[in-house]
Amino acid sequence: MSFINTLNAAWIKSNSLLMVGLDPDITKMPAELAGRPDSIFQFCKQIVDATAPFVCGFKPQIAYFAAERAEGQLEDLCAYIRETYPQLPLVLDAKRGDIGATATQYAKEVFGRYNAHAVTVSPYLGADSVDPYLEWEDRGVIVLCRTSNPGGSDLQFLMTDGVPLYLRVADLVANKWNKTGQCGLVVGATFPKELAAVRKAVGNDIPLLVPGIGAQGGDIAATCAAGCNTQKTGMMINSSRAILYAKGPGHWTEAAAAAAKQTRDDINAHR
Numbered sequence: 179m180s181f182i183n184t185l186n187a188a189w190i191k192s193n194s195l196l197m198v199g200l201d202p203d204i205t206k207m208p209a210e211l212a213g214r215p216d217s218i219f220q221f222c223k224q225i226v227d228a229t230a231p232f233v234c235g236f237k238p239q240i241a242y243f244a245a246e247r248a249e250g251q252l253e254d255l256c257a258y259i260r261e262t263y264p265q266l267p268l269v270l271d272a273k274r275g276d277i278g279a280t281a282t283q284y285a286k287e288v289f290g291r292y293n294a295h296a297v298t299v300s301p302y303l304g305a306d307s308v309d310p311y312l313e314w315e316d317r318g319v320i321v322l323c324r325t326s327n328p329g330g331s332d333l334q335f336l337m338t339d340g341v342p343l344y345l346r347v348a349d350l351v352a353n354k355w356n357k358t359g360q361c362g363l364v365v366g367a368t369f370p371k372e373l374a375a376v377r378k379a380v381g382n383d384i385p386l387l388v389p390g391i392g393a394q395g396g397d398i399a400a401t402c403a404a405g406c407n408t409q410k411t412g413m414m415i416n417s418s419r420a421i422l423y424a425k426g427p428g429h430w431t432e433a434a435a436a437a438a439k440q441t442r443d444d445i446n447a448h449r
């Protein structure tokens with residue numbers, strides 16, 4: 179099934195817009211996993227199993243694996259998620275952007291090697307840098323639009339003939355690049371006004387990956403009001419650190435599950 183069909187079904191079936199981000203920081207991982215050769219895989223797998231009932235998908239961040247020479251563990255994790263939770267979209271956060279010949283290799287990596295449903299990419303190099311991903315016709319391509327970090331304003335807020343650059347990106351993706359119907363946009367929860375502007379510009383059907391709640395302080399009520407479509411879905415609202423390293427009285431997997439459930443419920447209360 180295509181990325182968009184998988185995502186639409188997951189929103190309904192899970193009754194959740196929460197995406198759990200898998201950003202395994204080895205300095206923050208539980209002591210009980212220390213010294214295991216597969217500690218990164220084990221940590222993420224246990225988070226996945228604990229939070230799966232409360233999410234519409236998972237988003238591993240490739241840098242946390244590559245920095246530890248743990249791409250093999252990322253491969254195992256992606257295979258585990260695809261096999262065990264085939265109904266949940268797997269978005270690989272890689273934020274790639276390069277000329278077409280190199281992008282072809284990146285696309286093979288993310289969709290072939292890791293078998294992700296979707297990938298995050300930068301729009302900076304333009305249409306021909308995104309085309310190789312679109313050759314994988316059933317896979318999603320989620321383009322950075324208004325990122326959650328303050329420095330995103332340096333370029334994304336630049337006015338181009340009276341239109342801010344991030345809205346140009348939204349328009350390009352929705353109306354030109356989306357040849358497969360599998361494209362999405364990244365808009366940070368820390369910018370609800372811009373999130374509303376993007377939703378208005380692209381209409382109902384383009385899914386938005388919305389990081390920035392939790393550790394980055396984005397407001398859930400404002401995010402839901404700004405980014406939902408008319409079906410009260412339309413967003414993968416990502417939280418990573420606030421769930422992975424949640425504190426609680428029981429085992430760390432219970433704390434993560436409780437944080438995921440609470441976040442899902444907060445989102446549902448506001449959409």
Ligand SMILES: O=C(O)c1cc(=O)[nH]c(=O)n1[C@@H]1O[C@H](COP(=O)(O)O)[C@@H](O)[C@H]1O
Pocket residue numbers: 199201239271273298324325326327364365366389390391392393394416417418419420
């Ligand atoms: O593409 C992303 O996922 C992304 C885009 C963006 O604008 N801001 C952003 O924080 N992210 C990612 O979303 C995750 C946010 O993590 P937390 O701040 O811990 O919830 C990290 O993996 C970031 O790399």
